[in-house]
Amino acid sequence: MVDQTTEPHDAVVVGSGAGGAMAAYVLTKAGASVLMLEAGRDYSPDEAPMLNLSRDAPLRGTGTPDKPFGFYDAIVDGGWEVPDEPYSKAEGSDFMWFRSRMLGGRTNHWGRNSFRMGPYDFKPYTRDGLGVDWPISYDDISPWYDRTERVVGVYGANLGLENHPDSGPGVLQPPPAMRVWELFLKAGGDALGVPVVPARRAILTRKIDEREACYWASPCGRGCAIGAAFQTTTSLIPWARATGKLTVQTGAMVYEVMLDASGKASGVRYIDKATGAHREARGRVVILAASTGETARILLNSQPNGRSEGLANSSGQLGRNLMDTVGSNISAHFPALEGRPVYNEDGAMGLHAYIPFWLYREQAAGRLDFPRGYHVEIGGGFREPGLGGYGDLDGYGSDLRRSVRGRYGAQIGLTQRGEMIPNEKSFCAIDPDLKDRYGIPVLKFSFGWSEHELKQVAHFQSAMRDLVDRLGGTILGDVPTPDKAISVGGEIIHEVGTARMGAKASVSVVDSFNRTWDVDNLYLTDGSVFASKAHKNPTLTIMALAMRSADHIADRLRMGEL
C-alpha cells in the first residue's frame, strides 16, 4: 500500500497555517530538521492581485461558491465546500466547515484581527462555573504573546482595559489614525460608556526585516505580497526555509498517525494527491496543525490495534467541545454623516478601531443575563463601491443618483463577535458511511447554540440600538430575533476545541504544552486545543500556544527525550 517512505526528520509537521508554520519556524531555528506536509498546492504571495480592479473580475469580484469571499480572495481550492472533500451534518444540525488547500492555509486571507485572551478567558469556569478552565493562566502564556506579536508584527495600543491585556513595552506597532466614521462612533460611545478604541491587527505600520509597512490600499484578504499583513507564506515559512532545515511537501493529504511498537508516534501516512500514492513520513516527533476539524479527523481515523475511538482519545473528548464564535450584524444609516467631505478612507482596510467587551464589572455583579463577552467589529467609510447593499433604496432616475451619493460613507456595520460556551450538542465524529475522493472517511458535524449565546445576541442588539439612536441613526432592515440573527456554526471560521487542553488526562486530549496525554511525542498546535473560545479571534492565541509548545519540543529534542 505504501510505495515510498521519506527520510526521517526530527519533526513532521502537518499543516502550514498559523500553528504549523509557527512550530516549524521555532523548531528549525532551534536546529531541528522539519518536514512540513500541506494538503493543498504550493502558493506564492506574488499571486496576490493586490491593486487589481473589481470591475475587471467576473461578476465585479462578487463572492460565489467557487470563491466565497470574492474572486480576488487569496483562498485556493477552499471555502465552506472543497471540491471532492465532502463532510456531513447530523440531522437537525447545521454547520459550515471552511477549509483551504494551499501553502499557508487560511493565514493568506484572514482578517488579521489579533486580540489577546485575558486572565478571565483562561479561567472561565472559575469565573462563572461554566465550561472548563485552561491548565495555564494568562501569566503563563503572556511571554509567548509578546514574542509572537514581535515576530508577527501587530499594530495596536496598550489601554489598560479589564481582561484585555497590554503587550510588553515596545512590542506593538503604532495603530493607524481613526477615520471619520470611527471617530463619530467613538463620540457616541463615549457618551454611553461604550469604548471605541484602537484595534489590534497583525499588520505592519513600520517596516521590519524584509517586510514592508502597510501601503494603505488593497483588501488584506487578497493576500499581501509586500508582507505587511501577516501570513505564513511571507514570514514563518520562508524564514524556516532559510535555515536549510525545512522541507515542504505540498499536495500531501495526511490521513493517519503511525505508532511504533512502544506506542510512540513514528510518523504519518499521507496520500500524494498528484499520483494517488500512499506514502509515509517519519519523525521523532509528530505535530498536527491541520486545523481544528482536520486534526480531529486524522486522530479519529488513526485506529492502531483496531481502537475504534481513534488515537489520543482515552478521555473520550476527541471531537467534542466544538465551538465557533457567536456572530450577528446590525447596519445603520447616519444622516449626520451624509454629504461629508470625501478623502481616502482605505487605510489598513479592516479595523482601525473596535468595541472591546466593556461590561465585566456589571457581569460580575450579576447585572447581565448572559455569561462571557463579545466585541464589536465596525465597518464603514468611503469604501470601494461594490455590488451589495442597495436593497433599501427607492425610486429611480436623478433622485436615485442623489440617494446613492448621499448615503456613501454614511453607513456603519456593527458586527458581533462573541464567546460560545462548549455544549453537549456540538461535536464532530467520523461519518460511518461517507468518504472523500481519496477514500478517507469524512467528518460528520453536530452543532447547536445554547440560550447563553442567544441572550448575548439579544444584548448586542439592544446595546447597538442605543448607540445608533444616540447618534441619530436608523437601523437598516428588520432586526431578526436572536435565534434567526445568530450565525451558523462554522460560519465565522473560528472553530476550535476538538482536542482540548486540560490539567487531567481523564477530561482532556492534550496537556498544557499541547502534548497528547496518550502519546508522548504527539503534539497538536492548532485551534483544536482550545479549552474555551473567548470572543477574541483565535489566530494570535493559536500562534502563541504553538510557539510555547515548539519551545518545549525543542528542549526535549535537545535533551534527547524524543
Added chain:
Amino acid sequence: MKHTLIRRVPIVDRRTTLRWLFAGLAAGQLVACGELGGEFSWSPPEALSGKGYGTDPDLLDPTTPWPLTLTREELKTVGALVDLILPAEGDWPSASEAGVPLFIDEWVSAPYPSQQEQRGLILPGLAWLDVEARNGGEPSFAEASPEVQRSILDRVAFKDRTPPELETAGRFFSRMRALTIGAYYTTAEGWKEIGYQGNRPASGPYEGPSAEAMSHLRSAVEAMGLTLVSG
C-alpha cells in the same frame, strides 16, 4: 481581456428564446402569457448549468468562462430599463453608456445558484415590462414613450406604493435597481462620481482624515451634544 472573450460569444437568437417558450408551455407553465389575456406568469425559466471559473482561477488575468445568454430583445429591454434607473446626468454617463447591460447579461448567465435564482426573476421581469408596454398600446418596453415607461416603473419602484398584486414585479425592479447601481458605481466613471479615492498605495503613516473632513465631523458631533476626541 475578459470583454474580448465575452464579445466572441454569440448572443442567443430568437429561435432559442422560442425553444424556452415552448419548453415552458410543454411543462404546463404559461410564460409571458399576458398577451394571451390571462394572468402574467412569473414562472422562472430553467436554470442554466455549466462551469464557473473554478476554485483556483488565475487572479492576475481574470476571464469569465460562461457564455452570455440574453437575446437582442432582452438586451434592448435591459438597456431601456437601466437608463431609466440611472440616466445620463451632467458629466455622468447613462447606465448603458457605462456598460451596465453587458454586466446584467454576465450576471444572469453565470452558472451559480444565486445568479440563477435571480435569472428566474429577471427574465420573466423583462417579459413583464413588454406585456405592460403592449397593454399601454406600445410595441415593446424599449420602444415605448418615456411617459409609458415611467408609468410602468412608478407602480413598482416605490416600496410604499407598490400594490400587492405587483409584489413580484416590485422585487424584480428592486433587484435590477441594485444590480444597476452596483455595476455602475464599480466603473471608473462611477468611482469618480461617488468620490472613491482609495486603491492608491502611499508610503509613510496613514494620513487620516483631511482637515475639512475633521471640521465637518466636529460640527456634526457637536450638533448632537457630543464631544469629539481624536482617536
